[in-house]
Amino acid sequence: MSEQPPAYDPDNIFAKILRGEMPCFKVYEDDHTLAFMDIMPRTDGHTLIIPKAPSRTLLDARPEDVQHAAVTSQKIAQAAQKAFNADGILFQQSSESAAGQVIFHLHFHIMPRWDGVDLRPPGQKADDDVLEEHAQRIRDALASL
Structure with missing residues (x-):
C-alpha cells in the first residue's frame, strides 16, 4: 500500500463552491449536501452530489456524511x-487518483443513460445556458416527486 494521502485541501474547487466563492448550477441543497451540474458533463443531466462536511474521499468520510450523500x-x-x-x-464515485478522482472533495456522479448512447469524452465544458436548463429540468422533476 502506498503512503498516506495528503490532508483535505480547504481550497479545492468544491470547498470554494460550498463557501460561495465559486459559482455553480445548483440543483438541490439541504443541511448536509449540495447537488449541482457537472460543468463538463459526460451525459445530459450529469449532476454532482457533495457532502458539506470536508473529506477527500469515500475512504476518510464520516459514515453519516456518506449516508446523507x-x-x-x-x-x-x-x-x-x-x-x-x-x-x-450511472452512479459513480472515485476515490484517489488511481481510481480517476480529480477533485479531492468526496463527490458522487449521477449520469442519466440511454440505450445505445455512449458517454461523452471527459473534459468538454458545456454551455452555461444548457447547464442552467438541465438544472431547471431536474429541479422541476424534484418538485413533482
Whole structure:
C-alpha cells in the first residue's frame, strides 16, 4: 500500500463552491449536501452530489456524511431519470487518483443513460445556458416527486 494521502485541501474547487466563492448550477441543497451540474458533463443531466462536511474521499468520510450523500444521490437520480426520460442511471464515485478522482472533495456522479448512447469524452465544458436548463429540468422533476 502506498503512503498516506495528503490532508483535505480547504481550497479545492468544491470547498470554494460550498463557501460561495465559486459559482455553480445548483440543483438541490439541504443541511448536509449540495447537488449541482457537472460543468463538463459526460451525459445530459450529469449532476454532482457533495457532502458539506470536508473529506477527500469515500475512504476518510464520516459514515453519516456518506449516508446523507447517498440519500441525496438517490433523490437526484430519481429526478434526473424523470427529467431526461433516461433508460437508466450511472452512479459513480472515485476515490484517489488511481481510481480517476480529480477533485479531492468526496463527490458522487449521477449520469442519466440511454440505450445505445455512449458517454461523452471527459473534459468538454458545456454551455452555461444548457447547464442552467438541465438544472431547471431536474429541479422541476424534484418538485413533482
